[in-house]
Amino acid sequence: MREERPIIALDFPSFDDVKDFLEHFPEDEKLYVKIGMEFFYAIGPEIVHYLKGLGHSIFLDLKLHDIPNTVRSAMSVLGTFGIDMVTVHAAGGVEMMSEAKKVLGNQAKLVAVTQLTSTSEEDMRDCQNIQTTVQESVVNYARKAKEAGLDGVVCSAQEVELIKAATAADFLCVTPGIRPAGSAIGDQKRVMTPQEAHQIGSDYIVVGRPIIQAANPWDAYHEIKKQWNS
Template sequence: MREKIIVALDVDTQQEALALTTALRDHVGAFKVGLQLYNNTGPGIVKTIADAGGKVFLDLKFHDIPNTAARAAEAVVGLGAFMFNVHASGGKKMMADTAAAAKKRAEKLGIPAPLLIGVTVLTSMSEEELQDELGVTRSLPEHVGALARQCQQAGLDGVVASAREIPWIRKACGEDFVIVTPGIRPAWAAGDDQSRIVTPKDALKQGADYLVVGRPLTKAEDPAEAAKRLLAEIE
């Protein structure tokens, strides 16, 4: 079960990231390097964490014209992350070109291609914000399902989405499509700035493949004990 847990290393320094990697690597499956850590430390942090025994999900959410996103994907493949992502709202061509470029680069390097997943709707957003601020007329689950289907058609391996939308994604894309769920909060943790949160047990029951957990573990007084508590809650 621990292989399904990805810890969000939303910290500023390599020292903090490595301390968390060391404390948690025996209790979780991977670590997420996002914009905060990546921009503070640079791309070398991916290899540094890998060398310390942690698989890396590189969460940079590429969203640009197809050529730019594809060239960025080529650069990411060489870093050694096992998974990275793009914004699904960048469109089918952007996603397809990015997926093709990543696979071609991996073949050239003689390494497995990383999983490529599309971010559907950020878990910090509510349905009201999606409709009122972005002008989306579909319901949130319908919108997420439609974006997931576009990701699949473009050749992506899966999506990032709230566990609340998993039934819609499974209906649109089937059982083999990878679903990564952020906004995970154990029953004993605060919701913080997330809107569409679920417990880890509920997310797995819905069919999530990976759970991204951040502050309940990284801000805990004893991260390893918090991870054990999280796993106990799931089991």
């Protein structure tokens, strides 16, 4: 089922910054927020418990990538946090992803990062020595994530149709790199507007700077939410 709320990437360096940001929203507005590495490493599990206590849904984007046993052990801890979704790297392999899913179970959705939306085809071929197209690499990772029993993948919205065709209609596609029409794309390479992501079949969209750096985050959030659900 498609999530109607855009996921807000809380890319802040401090707890106070997040508290200040949330002041822009009514208390009864229950958000879906993403906690990434910078924020989690700076604050720790306390930030997860704080946000869950406010009634918000949590996408914990830590992109676990290690040997299967280590990822399994780490996921057994993260699964106790009450999170709603969490990430591993598909490059870790089927066994690693499968072990993570086994220990997480139905406590949260588990999705695999395919190719980062900041990765260009030139970068992929040069640094990763993957001599295919980005789309072929992403679809291959999606198939492997499906094989491992995961709920879906993180991908560019540009790859959603291909992934759904290669896996299943209900295989989740979580799409960062979302930018409203006319906004700066920053360091993202493969971007799409909220309306385009909806039309293409994304299940979740992740939006950071267009909301958190807006003069009025509440207005920016609702405009993107309106576009996403249009």
